[in-house]
Amino acid sequence: MAGGSAIRGSRVGAGPTGESERGQAAPRVRVAYWCANRHDTQIAFAHDVEVPETWDCPRCGLPAGQDEQNPPPPPRTEPYKTHLAYVRERRSDADGAALLEEALRKLRARRRA
Known part of the structure; x- marks a missing residue:
């Protein structure tokens, strides 16, 4: 006698299926x-x-x-921006030079002390 389960070879949901069991x-x-x-x-x-x-x-x-002759265009992807690119968008060259000069002034003052 083979050992095993009584439902051997079947799976969940196995059996006759049709409209009468599932509905319309x-x-x-x-x-x-x-x-x-x-x-x-x-x-x-x-x-x-x-x-x-x-x-x-x-x-x-x-x-x-839905229009086969005129499908939507692929989305435009923006290239990866570096941190420096974002900073340059927010600051002008004059602002950047002023900030650099202020930082250098503070650094030189600390070195003298």
């Missing part, structure tokens, strides 16, 4: 989206919900729209 399926509408790389994505939505204008492409991550 909600009416659905399928919407096609296209990204800038021409990937086609079919998404099923419930019939009574508002369908979004754009959807993220599951293949490349770009935004996808």
Whole structure:
């Protein structure tokens, strides 16, 4: 006699399935989206919900729209800025020179003392 479980070879949810056990399926509408790389994505939505204008492409991550001939453009990415670049945006060269001169003056005063 083989040892084991009485439910050997089955899994949770195994068995006959059908409309009578699960109930009626909600009416659905399928919407096609296209990204800038021409990937086609079919998404099923419930019939009574508002369908979004754009959807993220599951293949490349770009935004996808419903117009195949005119998909949304890829988002523009800003290049990485260094700390110095952010400082230069906030301060003019004259302000920077004044701050440097003040710091040097304090440093020289400490060295003399």
